[in-house]
Amino acid sequence: MLSISALEVAFQETTVLKGLSLSAAAGETVGIIGPNGSGKTTLFNCISGFAAQRSGTISLKDQEIQSLPPHERARKGLGRVFQNFGIFRQMTLLENMLLALESRPGEELSVSPWSSAARRRKEEAMERLREIHLEAKALNKASSLSGGQMRLLEIMRTVAAGAEVFLLDEPTAGVSPRMKDDVTEIIRRLQALKKTVLIIEHDITFIERFCGRIVVLNEGHVVLDDIPERVRADERLKEIYFGQGA
């Protein structure tokens, strides 16, 4: 479904990703961990088209996408959930959802709010909000939501945009412990929908619950790529996180 090969990304002098290869099959959930600054977000930025690669290829559904602009990658089914919350806080929840529906390829757009396409999208948007139990807040500004609710909205909005591959960058960051279960639930829902999911997380115990595979990044390389049990048991994991001799 998604396949990255020999990816190199550099900002001025510093090379952040040094020939990284990684792939995810359709319907698979892959966890990505690694210390701060190991290049996890940069990897996602490069896949979604916000950071240019120096070399390497990125394929989505067997099509190379590395030279496409971000919105075309999105229209091919790539979804991105941002570490710093990608929702539009100045807009209502309904508008956040409508934006996703209106950005889908082939949507019939007009200036008239009474067109049948506009009404259908509004109904669909409300239905999506109901699925995350936020329909009562449809007309509130998104800035009024808690961190956890923002995550749910952002993930559901990406579903509404028609994404098949989800890049979730620390979906539990800024989420209260109580709401973590809701985030878990929505990730499980993505799995039930047979979506391909890549999740960046710091907490290995959190992601091993739903990841069949965990990839460990360090200094721009894939150090480990294995099932959770074996990654956990590997000495190299401790070395990366606690330094030599720990």
Place this chain on the structure above:
Amino acid sequence: MMSLLALLSSEYATHLAILVGIYLILAQSLNLTFGLGQLFNLAHVASYAVGAYATALLSTEGGCSFFACVVASVVLAGVFSLTLGSIALRLTNDYFAIGTLAFGAVISALLANWRSLTHGVLGIPGIPRPNLLGVDFYDNRNFLALLLFFVVVVQGTFFLISRSPFGRALRALAEYDQAAAALGANTRRIRNISFLLSSSAAGLAGSFFAYYLNYIDPSSFSLSEMIFLLTIVIVGRPGSFFGVILSTALLVLLPEPLRFLNLDSATLGPMRQLLYASILFAIVWWKRKSIFPEQREV
């Protein structure tokens, strides 16, 4: 009471209504790029100038009809914005402001120095009023009626645009460009279209301005005019459709009482500019946290 009625139906009131009408078109169109899109577009007055000069030249030297002049003004201002946009929209934030400012300066320099075309600082006199349907548009009340028709069409259009999927996408990318792109919004194209719509309307305003005054020169399209337009949008709250309508009327009419102070015009001009600059400064100072919501990036 009688005197108030007399004042409202007077030539003076008609003149003020015409000014408000022209500025409604200018300000509401700037509100699309600068307000909703949060693009620091400092070339709006340049588009206005392109429209005014197109009508001035085509109606005097070209002898073109009202419709030909209006269409040419709108189209040329639109083409101007696409040229500008193809360069400036590659720039981000502050650089975009500087880029559009530089482009505006180029237009100012051309107006003042390309004498064979623009007559330089002498300006273009003798622009005839529209000759249309046998109505006498030298009568300002008739001219106002014609202008009002266009004002209503433009306001209605911009109202619908601001509430359409396009307007929503424009607001979204103003807040978080990459998040909008990640949903599939073509951010470059949306900005270009907003620029095109906004500048074309400024071209229309320019056309009416030329028709109304019968004479234009570069001094009407200076940086202080740009500051005035920014003041209108900022006072009305960037992105607010009705706020900008109210502030246009308020700010265009605000310096009028100064006229009754019996000042000579050499004092009046600078006093108006001082007034607007102080209002702009005061609002930006008081509302510095809320005028422009924070923009985010990955």
